[in-house]
Amino acid sequence: MRWINQRPSKGAQVVLACLPFVLLGLAYLIGSAVRLADNPADKLLPSLQSMGRMIEVMALTPDKRTGDYLLWSDTYASLGRLWAGLGIATALALLLGLVIGVLPVARAVLSPFVAFVSMVPPLALLPILFIVLGLGEVSKIALIVIGVAPILARDLSLAALALPREQIVKAETLSASTWLIAIRVVLPQIMPRLIDSLRLQLGPAFLFLIAAEAISSDSGLGYRIFLVRRYLSMDVIFPYVIWITLLAVVMDLGLRVLRRRLYPWTELEGAR
Amino acid sequence: MSGLTIQNVWKEYGDQVVLENISLSIAPRSFVALVGPSGCGKTTFLRMLLGQEVPTRGRIDWDGTALPPEPGPERGVVYQRYSVFPHLTVLQNVMMGPEMRQAPLVGRVFGPARRKLADEARAMLTEVGLSGAEAKYPAQLSGGMQQRLALAQALMMRPRILLLDEPFGALDPGIRAEIHTLMRRLWNELPMTVVMVTHDLREAFTLATRIIAFDRTRNRPEERLRYGATITKDIAIWPPRRAGAQTLYDADIPPSQDDLTAFGLTSGTTRLPDGDIPDDATYPPHG
Amino acid sequence: MPTRRTSLIAALAMLGTLSLNASPAAAQARTDFKVAWSIYVGWMPWGYASDAGIVQKWADKYGLTIEVTQFNDYVESINQYTAGAYDAVTVTNMDALSIPSAGGVDTTAVIVGDFSAGNDAVFVKDGSSLADIKGRDVNLVEFSVSHYLLARALDSVGLSEADVKVINTADPDMVGAFQTADVTAMVTWNPMVSEIAALPGATKVFDSAQIPGEIIDLMVANTQVLADNPDFGKALAGIWYETATLMVSDTPEGAAARAAMGAASGTDQAGFEAQMAATELFDKPGDAVAFTTSPDLAKTMDLVRLFLFDKGLLGAGAMSADAVGIALPGGTILGDANNVKFRFDETFMKLAADGAL
Numbered sequence: 001m002r003w004i005n006q007r008p009s010k011g012a013q014v015v016l017a018c019l020p021f022v023l024l025g026l027a028y029l030i031g032s033a034v035r036l037a038d039n040p041a042d043k044l045l046p047s048l049q050s051m052g053r054m055i056e057v058m059a060l061t062p063d064k065r066t067g068d069y070l071l072w073s074d075t076y077a078s079l080g081r082l083w084a085g086l087g088i089a090t091a092l093a094l095l096l097g098l099v100i101g102v103l104p105v106a107r108a109v110l111s112p113f114v115a116f117v118s119m120v121p122p123l124a125l126l127p128i129l130f131i132v133l134g135l136g137e138v139s140k141i142a143l144i145v146i147g148v149a150p151i152l153a154r155d156l157s158l159a160a161l162a163l164p165r166e167q168i169v170k171a172e173t174l175s176a177s178t179w180l181i182a183i184r185v186v187l188p189q190i191m192p193r194l195i196d197s198l199r200l201q202l203g204p205a206f207l208f209l210i211a212a213e214a215i216s217s218d219s220g221l222g223y224r225i226f227l228v229r230r231y232l233s234m235d236v237i238f239p240y241v242i243w244i245t246l247l248a249v250v251m252d253l254g255l256r257v258l259r260r261r262l263y264p265w266t267e268l269e270g271a272r
Numbered sequence: 273m274s275g276l277t278i279q280n281v282w283k284e285y286g287d288q289v290v291l292e293n294i295s296l297s298i299a300p301r302s303f304v305a306l307v308g309p310s311g312c313g314k315t316t317f318l319r320m321l322l323g324q325e326v327p328t329r330g331r332i333d334w335d336g337t338a339l340p341p342e343p344g345p346e347r348g349v350v351y352q353r354y355s356v357f358p359h360l361t362v363l364q365n366v367m368m369g370p371e372m373r374q375a376p377l378v379g380r381v382f383g384p385a386r387r388k389l390a391d392e393a394r395a396m397l398t399e400v401g402l403s404g405a406e407a408k409y410p411a412q413l414s415g416g417m418q419q420r421l422a423l424a425q426a427l428m429m430r431p432r433i434l435l436l437d438e439p440f441g442a443l444d445p446g447i448r449a450e451i452h453t454l455m456r457r458l459w460n461e462l463p464m465t466v467v468m469v470t471h472d473l474r475e476a477f478t479l480a481t482r483i484i485a486f487d488r489t490r491n492r493p494e495e496r497l498r499y500g501a502t503i504t505k506d507i508a509i510w511p512p513r514r515a516g517a518q519t520l521y522d523a524d525i526p527p528s529q530d531d532l533t534a535f536g537l538t539s540g541t542t543r544l545p546d547g548d549i550p551d552d553a554t555y556p557p558h559g
Numbered sequence: 560m561p562t563r564r565t566s567l568i569a570a571l572a573m574l575g576t577l578s579l580n581a582s583p584a585a586a587q588a589r590t591d592f593k594v595a596w597s598i599y600v601g602w603m604p605w606g607y608a609s610d611a612g613i614v615q616k617w618a619d620k621y622g623l624t625i626e627v628t629q630f631n632d633y634v635e636s637i638n639q640y641t642a643g644a645y646d647a648v649t650v651t652n653m654d655a656l657s658i659p660s661a662g663g664v665d666t667t668a669v670i671v672g673d674f675s676a677g678n679d680a681v682f683v684k685d686g687s688s689l690a691d692i693k694g695r696d697v698n699l700v701e702f703s704v705s706h707y708l709l710a711r712a713l714d715s716v717g718l719s720e721a722d723v724k725v726i727n728t729a730d731p732d733m734v735g736a737f738q739t740a741d742v743t744a745m746v747t748w749n750p751m752v753s754e755i756a757a758l759p760g761a762t763k764v765f766d767s768a769q770i771p772g773e774i775i776d777l778m779v780a781n782t783q784v785l786a787d788n789p790d791f792g793k794a795l796a797g798i799w800y801e802t803a804t805l806m807v808s809d810t811p812e813g814a815a816a817r818a819a820m821g822a823a824s825g826t827d828q829a830g831f832e833a834q835m836a837a838t839e840l841f842d843k844p845g846d847a848v849a850f851t852t853s854p855d856l857a858k859t860m861d862l863v864r865l866f867l868f869d870k871g872l873l874g875a876g877a878m879s880a881d882a883v884g885i886a887l888p889g890g891t892i893l894g895d896a897n898n899v900k901f902r903f904d905e906t907f908m909k910l911a912a913d914g915a916l
Contacts, residue, residue, distance in 0.1 A: 039662075039663040039664065040663060041661070041662055041663020041664075041874065041900075042662065042663055043641065043661075043662035043663070044641070044642050044662075050876075053876075127732065127735060130732055130735060130736060130739070131735045131736075131738065131739060133739075134739040134740060134741040134742075135698065135726065135728065135732075135736050135739060135741060135742060136741050164353070164354035165324075166351045166353070166354035166355060167354055167357060169322065169324050169343050169349065170349060170351070170354075170355055170356075170357075170425075170426075171357075171368075171372075172323075172342065172343035172344065173322075173343045173344065173345060173347055173348050173349050173369075173426065173429065173431070174345065174368055174369035174372055174373075174425070174426075174428075174429060175344065175345040175369060175372050175373040175429065176372045176379070177372075177376060179376075179377075180372050180376065180379040183378075183379060184368070184372065184379040184380075185357060188359045189357075189358070189359050214729065215728065215729040215732055216698065216726060216727065216728040216729065216732065216736065217726065217727055218696075218724065218725065218726045218727060223727060226727075227701055227702065227727055229634065229638070230634050230657075230658075230700075230701070230702050230703070231657045231658050231661065231662075231702065231872050232637075232638050232641055232642075232658055232662055263359065264409070265358055265359050265409040265411060268409055268411035268412060
């Protein structure tokens, strides 16, 4: 039988899916054991026990200086920034995407501009943002907005433009004004795309967040990673990286469920 | 002058002439079928009647006044595809038009007004044979049911003109026959003029009161750009078919079989498979 | 399937080898060495020595190959050394203790190059004295010598870190950050110090000249490598003193060296000389030996290790500041004698002082 026709069974699929994780874990354990045998205080690949101890320190023990549970206060600070940034970016992108997608005049004015702005590398803007907006929360949230909103807006305007012309004309024959076409025909049909684009933008949003936190902050997941990097504390960095990944995975899943709940028609066979 | 009046209408895209010098009068309550080969401009003509396209020259009047230059509720449309909204259920699709007319700000009605509208929509769905499917999404419907839904949605607005752009072209023959029956009943019952584009002559003869053929009269390669299509045949069905009145045809058609081309054939003969009409039978030879 | 299993084992073995490659410099006599340095006034001689052939000259003398690599990121250079990719690195006394030594890499200070005497400073905006810093946000590189300087500064006026709020800020952004409205106090080092001092509204309220000898710039090497290869230490000392002597000499060659170092650190000869004025450079090995063997060094290192322990930088397992032992010249040991990981060794500087290189 050809390889292309060989399909793993359900059980085999689970095993195969776990395989890369297990291999990665094994490789780490071996590397860690080798280095620790050489130098018991090695910081590069700490043992699971020392990571566990640090997780206990970061997540379950109040910090002796501030009294905060650092992992949670970092998570709280970072997610606050992330959600504020993504929220503003989404609202902005929805407005821009809708206007560009629906109104030819707005498209003529804004479409080249948004396309241009979406090509600006946001991280290159960071020094400017810090100087113009200060080192506080505003510049961090602004970085996420600048990084995410233009791409979302472009994607949404493309999605709006991709709607069949027939639907728009049909709505007109059903007495819809431009406004009603926007809110009752175009908006509900680009919302699923918005959620999907947002899922794809979670990665970049975290990147911008961590980059901003690395430069100036007093709390946050990115702040902590770049702070402890100063003394090569991989026993903190590894759990934080895994935690950030988990947060992103959960947000991604949550958005997927949200889309299914809110827009069940997108899941149907034959739906455009 | 009542009905649709088309006077010296030209349609050009840049240098390309698509339609030239179309003049035509369509009486109220007519059922006009537009036929012709692909690319002959029959769909463009329909779009001009709809307001989706604007004539380059000439004018189109309804009851003596110019039609608005953009689509509106006085003209309904059903396309071959994309006629219904995939994000709305069947009931929501049918309620959409009246809802938007009644609530120009939010596009939704609530409370008793909504219940009244839902009742009307259900009645319309029953009319087109879709009762029971109210909560489904269009993607869950078959092609024929989607087109019934599109008709119901358009008819909720009580349009004076209903424009059909190859609405049944993608349907299986059996399904198509059923929907032809429905279409003719609706045309008989509702006070509207129907203009339908079709590539299927049989369908045209089954439904229409009048058949108008479009074609290019000059078709040499060097002439293609500068000369557009025009009306080459204008056939009134005889004996005349009248909206709301029984005709010879209708009386003779067995309820299960409303295909007129089958009507003339000896009984027991297999009907021609759909889309397999011999070329020479489709259109008159080029003038 | 046997082939699959063997390839799995092979893959695992490969991963294991990869991690082995980064393991600390293996103990054996050898002739190839790698030195990392980063841009700072007291470490510019290393770059210049490499460009001017001084490194080559001393390496040849001992029959060695020494590769000198500049890092744009100071912390990365230390991390690379700690991970074992480099044999020696330029580092401050504080970071040497908190990063490689607390990470179990036994590290020896081969050359005590200079100490900061004004290169690190505390600034406030719209204030006149250090006491004005109370209640403000202070922007600095957290856990760096700036943080230590702040702790010492606050201590000198009876304040503690609880009286301010520290905002971790990346050093390349310090000058820009100082010009924004929400930054009102800052601790940083040169060349940012001289730029910020020139800004309107900036008042320098404390600097490292007020804690002389506490912020020390070193060239450290892996203790095991050094023990196995004393010639490497000798070569480092030879490179350093030849370059430092040239650097401070009032000759056209000296001026040219200073101009080159200034250009390499993003300023010019005058700017570089201003930074040198805020640095107590040990261009004479005798001075460095005297500094290293003086009892003051023990006091300094005690302050430093207490600061690091207080910040939790001696490792999660550290129960007290004694967790990491520090060996000083003359046999003095601070902390755990069974876990000495940081050593001050005057041997190579003394060889230079005695002209025995």
